[in-house]
Amino acid sequence: MLGRAFDETPIGCMMDVREPFRSKAWYALETLLRPLGLVPEESAAGGIWYGPEPPGEDGWLYLKMDPGTPDDITTSFRGQKPAVWTGGAERIPVPYSGGLDDQGDLIASAFYWLAGCDYRANRSRDQYGRVTGGGSLLEEWGWADGAPVDEYSRILGGLLRKAGLAGDFHRLPWSLCPTFDIDYLRKWRPGIIYRELIQYGLLGRGPSPRGRRLARSSWEIIAPGPDPYRAALRRILDELSRRDVRGSFFFKAGATSAHDVGYSLNGRFLRKSLGDIARAGHDVGLHPSFHAYNHPGYLARERKRLEEAMDRPLAAVRSHYLRWDDPATPRAFRGEGFDLDSTLGFPDRTGFRNGTCRPFMIWDHEAGAPSGVWEMPLALMESSLFNREGLDLEGALKRTRVLADTVRRHGGVLIALWHNVLWDEPDFLGWGEHLLATLDLASETGGSIGSLSQVFASRTLGQSGQPL
Known part of the structure; x- marks a missing residue:
């Protein structure tokens, strides 16, 4: 369903589950197994068995299905205490358990987070139509800065080893992807x-x-x-060059609202900057205008403009204001040839909106299938730390270290967003220092630093692009 990386090993799987939930369960299992270097293949010869009742023969790892799991799996759990996985010292929240001893339904629970079911069950949005961290089930359960899906994957790996179905798994070193939204070219x-x-x-x-x-x-x-905003863009490039690392830059190519500040792609400063970015091996992605996130016409026009200015395909996309409409946005992105997005984060706080710090395929609820667009989940935005959460530099760095600890635990990716207003103080006090300290944190704790496309390729396709 999701495609196979070059080094994944097949593992047998049987699902005693009917459609339409079966496709969702298979997608969730594929996502859980991918970090373990495994891919499920339907087989009756032993492996993983998922269903409401155990298999009648040996050779299977039985993963219990919550018999109360609905086919549409968009139940609201707001106001309820979470069920928890209590194997050993673990206390990991699982939305679906069904009172099944101490082993919750890892498959249904993984799908619930990955597919954003909480946000479909609860339609509260901010004034810009966005899902907020403060209104999420993850926040309510105290797990917004955690990664429950990645915990499920780790638990599954332990169960497979215990059952003799797999050997040791090698965790990847964690990665930092520094990304930059260029909302303005001049102050x-x-x-x-x-x-x-x-x-x-x-x-x-x-x-x-x-x-x-x-x-x-x-x-x-x-x-x-x-101009301080132009100076910030040049300094960002200098800081990345000094460390010999790559980043991802998202540029605007249109304005459809008062929330957009349009700029020309043909000016001398920007043309030089785009050339320098390309020669240094950084990503250039599209930052669609305020109304383009679900408007294929606007999106097509803006993609064409930026691609013509770059004279090469764009690496990724991220919506302005992090606006998102499921499934219209990923369908529009896919229609314009984008297969890598990094929009899905909270606008008001840090955290892993879909419960994972690893790349995952976005699910299309209306089609009942993966969308074809991979998500590099955004976890941190400097304006959320300093403005919306009101943290100072020390508090922002403390929160960043919490996120980095989660990512390091799972060998995942910390995707962070800054804007080219850095070092324009006192308006953005500490923002520039936060970028530099975060880059240093990755280098000092064994993390690699790379662009979105670079890190994505190394983790999902087995291709490093440029050495990390």
Whole structure:
């Protein structure tokens, strides 16, 4: 269903499960087995047996199915205490258990998180139509910064070893993917000048003392040096080059709302920057405009513009404002040739929105099948840390280390997002230092650093692209 990586070993599997849930269970099992280097193949000769009743013969690892699992599996568990896996010292939340001793239904529970069933069962959204971490079941159960799906995979590996169906598994070192959304190419635009001089400077509605801010802004406008947002983009490239690592840059190619700041792809500064990015081996991806996330016409126009400016295919896509409409967004992305996305994260906090820190295939609920679009799950955005959660640099780094610990535990990928407003202080105090400290954290704790396409290829296709 998901395709096989070059080094995956087949393992027999039988499912005593009817459609339409059977396809969902098979997808979940494939996703759980992939990090173990295994791929399920239907076989009656022994292996993994999944169903409500155990097999009648030896040679099988029996994974219990919760008999109460509905075919549409979009049950709401809000307000309920989680069932937990209690084997040994483990206490891992499993939505589906059915009172099955101490072994919950790992397959149905994995599908529930991976396919975003919680967000279909509970339609609460913010003013931009987005799923929020604060309104998620993962947050309610205290697992937003954890990765329950990856815990299930680890548990499954232990059960397979215990049953004599597999040997030792080799965990990959963890990876950091630094990504950058280029929402603006310059700071000093008419709206910003009005905000700085009138609203913040004269009316005192800004975040710093009025007189100091008015003096600073006036000086930057009257005697401008390099634009701070352009300077930030150049410094980001310098910092990555100094470490000899790759990142992923998402550029806009259109504006369809007041929430977009349009910019030309043909200006001298951007053309030079795009050339430097390409020569350094970084990814260039599309950052679709505010309304393009579910509008194929806007998306096609913007993809074409950016591809023509780059003169090469784009590596990935991420929606502006992290907007998402299931299944319209992944279908639109797939229709434009994108097979790698990194939108699915929370806009208001850190965390693993789909319960995993590893690449996974997005599920299409209406088609009842995988969408064909792989997700590199976004876990951290600097504006969420500093603005929405109100953390200072020390608090932001502490939270980042928590996420890195989760990713390191599972040999996963920490995908982090910064914008090219870094080092423009005092407005974005500590944001630039957070980027540098996060890069250093990966280097100091055995993590590799790479672009989204580079890390994705090394983990799902067995191809490293460039050495990590």
